[in-house]
Amino acid sequence: MNGEITAIVPKYKLIYFDLRGRGEIPRLLFHAAKVDFVDDRIDNEERWFNSLKAKMPQQVLPVLEVDGKQLSQSLTICRYLAREFGLIGKSNWEQAQVEQIVDTMDDLRAEVAKWIYEKDAAEKNKIASKLRSEIYPKFTGILESIIRENQGNNNSSGYFVGDSLTLADLSVFETFTFPLSIHPDIFDDHLELQEHRQKIETHKHLAEYIKNRPVRPV
Numbered sequence: 001m002n003g004e005i006t007a008i009v010p011k012y013k014l015i016y017f018d019l020r021g022r023g024e025i026p027r028l029l030f031h032a033a034k035v036d037f038v039d040d041r042i043d044n045e046e047r048w049f050n051s052l053k054a055k056m057p058q059q060v061l062p063v064l065e066v067d068g069k070q071l072s073q074s075l076t077i078c079r080y081l082a083r084e085f086g087l088i089g090k091s092n093w094e095q096a097q098v099e100q101i102v103d104t105m106d107d108l109r110a111e112v113a114k115w116i117y118e119k120d121a122a123e124k125n126k127i128a129s130k131l132r133s134e135i136y137p138k139f140t141g142i143l144e145s146i147i148r149e150n151q152g153n154n155n156s157s158g159y160f161v162g163d164s165l166t167l168a169d170l171s172v173f174e175t176f177t178f179p180l181s182i183h184p185d186i187f188d189d190h191l192e193l194q195e196h197r198q199k200i201e202t203h204k205h206l207a208e209y210i211k212n213r214p215v216r217p218v
């Protein structure tokens, strides 16, 4: 004993498919907080259906293991990790603002998923044009007013909530990754959103991971 206090860090494993999908915001949280985790990426369908699926608490992924205990539901996992890592806001009000953005981004994800999973070509085209003309402008408008208001209150921090990085920033960043890969002009009229994206892409703990992660649609 030398009198030093050593923090006990839990052993984390994130189990998800080899996609960004619903596993990527938790991965970004680990990288942002510089916390080690096992990034268990399942890329073998047979292994998933024949062996792993039945062992998962809700038979779906992602699952977070914390010292062997399993947690399901991607947004629950995000909020849990954000609380653990101090990335959920500095007051109850900030936390609510963070969660408001996370839920808003989940609404956007649901809209984009309609396009991804639609099989009928004509219907898919209809959804695509609605995304362009209505959905993306609606969500970029919402985000622009939130980030502008926070800039007024927090000395131009450039973050969505308070004066430091939170789950809200990672959620916005990740949810727009796929739409922007198809339509790079979505943020053209939104300078604050462009600057925010760049802020995350160049964040000292995230830049390398973001630059090197596999380029895939999802």
Ligand SMILES: N[C@@H](CCC(=O)N[C@@H](CS)C(=O)NCC(=O)O)C(=O)O
Binding pocket: 021, 022, 053, 059, 060, 061, 062, 072, 073, 074, 075
């Ligand atoms: N609401 C759940 C949905 C989980 C979910 O549907 N996961 C999909 C992948 S994104 C899955 O595990 N699919 C494989 C299967 O159902 O066998 C969450 O957010 O975690």
